[in-house]
Amino acid sequence: MKIFVFLSIAALCSAKSLLQNEFLHFLAEQDIIPAPSPDDLIFTCPLKCICQIQVVQCSDAGLKSVPAKIPKDTVMLDLQNNKITEIKENDLKNLHLLYALFLINNRITKIHPKAFRSIKHLKLLYLSWNLLPQLPTNLPTSILELRIDDNKIKKIPKNAFKGMTFLHVLEMSGNPLDATGIEPDAFVGVLRLIYIRISQAKLTSVPKNLPPNLYELYLDHNKISSLELQDFRQYKDLYRLDLSYNQIKHIENGSLAYLPNLRQIHLENNKVNKVPASIKQLKYLQVVYLHNNNISKIEVDDFCPKESRIKKLHYSGISLFGNPVKHWEIQPASFQCVSGAHGVQLGNFRK
């Protein structure tokens, strides 16, 4: 029924507006949408935008500010690729139904602390590729996904995501953030965050103040030089960990053993000089990327422990090319717990 109603609205939106008003009244009588107020009867669509059933698209329109007169029933507002410099106090006023707001690739330096005050159902907020010097304050607590890559954010202060119980995905790559910039109580109250990406930042160590129930953590393209014993202690649910393109040389024995559920680890393009000791203890680990490191020797039990009770699942992929190890010195038994003919990529050796 609902689908039918939306399709009907879609069809009617392109019909005459008188017909549309009648139809909106009809929907209101059926309790499908709130009754239109006299204001709403004048159908408005901001200049340079395209409006279609509660979706307002104003991308690539050279806009320098958020357009006025956005229809009040808008659920999706697309303002990508413009020249907007600021979100002012009343720019988003009355958009009570807004569900998704896309502001990627503008020149935003400022978001008024009250800009979101009437928005209660926002789920997706994309602010990547702007010039924000800090996280916006008073974000709607309903947000599921926040993308704020490639801004100028140096700090995640205490209570930065206050009340954002539902936040699932946070993308914060390409900001000048280091691990000390993430304050101890930065994620207080965030209970369901399962995915964080802080790639291409200025991290020199693994941040310790992220929420404990993460599934996926991406810290690639940073300047992390070692993994310490306590680094992953609180991230026991991690499923996928990406530490590629760092400067990791030293991995403290046992540091990865805190990750019993790990399925996939990316350690490629670092300076690792031996296979991390705890790898073989991770019984669900399936994919290990270790290519382009400085590993010169593979021990027979580096991947496959002698006591078969430890490792339960077989590996499906191990990459080791681009390491100085001499392949003729590797014993075939080293990979006895790898499945498939192409499970191990040794590739060409430097010497």
Ligand SMILES: *[C@@H]1O[C@H](CO)[C@@H](O)[C@H](O)[C@H]1NC(C)=O
């Ligand atoms: C790493 O720690 C485990 C026990 O936690 C121990 O059995 C093993 O010998 C250690 N390996 C190295 C290289 O220190």
Ligand SMILES: *[C@@H]1O[C@H](CO)[C@@H](O)[C@H](O)[C@H]1NC(C)=O
């Ligand atoms: C690689 O390891 C060797 C010792 O095995 C060391 O002499 C060399 O400096 C290391 N290279 C890098 C880039 O860390």
